Amino acid sequence: MNLIIKPSDIEKKSFSIITQELGDRTFPAGQEEVVKRVIHTTADFDYADNLCFSENAIESAKDALSHGATIITDTNMAMSGISKTILSSLGGQVCCFMADKQVADEAKTRGVTRAIVSMEHAAKLDGPLIFAIGNAPTALIRLHELIEQGVCHPALVVGVPVGFVNVVESKELFIGGNTPYIIARGRKGGSNVAAAIINALQYQLVKREGF
């Protein structure tokens, strides 16, 4: 085994293999970095076809991130996978309300998912908001309602919940809409995919060490 051990070299080599295997597929600037990073995270080339971008998604995300955006995730796992160093250097932060006792209590009382209550809490936050939903379709559905009601105006919705029940439909709510979005059409996605997309956007704004 030709053991490359410098993580930045492994990443460069990986992206070179991904580029090669994508062949003559081309993507608009900004979207290409997202598609490749998701494939890097999953080793799943389906994402070259699944990922849908609103026309203004990359620009809106980069603008929000460079102005200290708050990223809201629907799992601690996605929060954990988002690189904090660059984000905080840009004045941004990431938060997840899923494990909050207040959210859990309110969800129980109302008989709804914690994901729904989390979105309602997040909608009240100040500043540019980016939602990174990799797990709960109910989060995405509630978020869409809050946007329709004018309660919330996200700079970007990353809609990549994974699964078999309500998932496909929850994503379709955003396709073609006015809110900037990056959606993984179909069943696939996940917390890792949500984190990878946010990281791919961040990395476009700074020079990373070793790259």
Place this chain on the structure above:
Amino acid sequence: MNLIIKPSDIEKKSFSIITQELGDRTFPAGQEEVVKRVIHTTADFDYADNLCFSENAIESAKDALSHGATIITDTNMAMSGISKTILSSLGGQVCCFMADKQVADEAKTRGVTRAIVSMEHAAKLDGPLIFAIGNAPTALIRLHELIEQGVCHPALVVGVPVGFVNVVESKELFIGGNTPYIIARGRKGGSNVAAAIINALQYQLVKREGF
């Protein structure tokens, strides 16, 4: 959209869809739960073919978990995705050394990955050990060396790093070996897959709320 919002109902319905789509594929008891949970986590049926189990993997894992195993991950993301409630009720815990300053310093001095140093630290831990490697092939390679040297005797190695460089080869080191293993053969895997496998094993030991 027929909006089922009770998470346990969504999960039951999802598993029923997965079972249906797997058709007449059958898996040994214990392995079936793992395969289905990984598909539930990824919506990727490739894992029905990719996942390889040593003959004793499920039994060894369940025995370790019921005796308060320590689970070592190679990412904070995998650690974050592992359900802690059941684990701690069984006397177990999960840890990850990747963000430790001591590990980072030592890795820098020696010019190796933090994943390698993390495995060396983990190998010294007491009690039954389960390794859940979803990211770094260098972690899996170093772990294999430590096992060969007799320094470490894991109850289970979950070897599911994802990627394009050294990944396939690092997994093949374990196939057919004496250490109990669950390996995702090929390029696919990830922190989410590692966490899903550990959760599928835990859930076999207890009655979960709502199920």
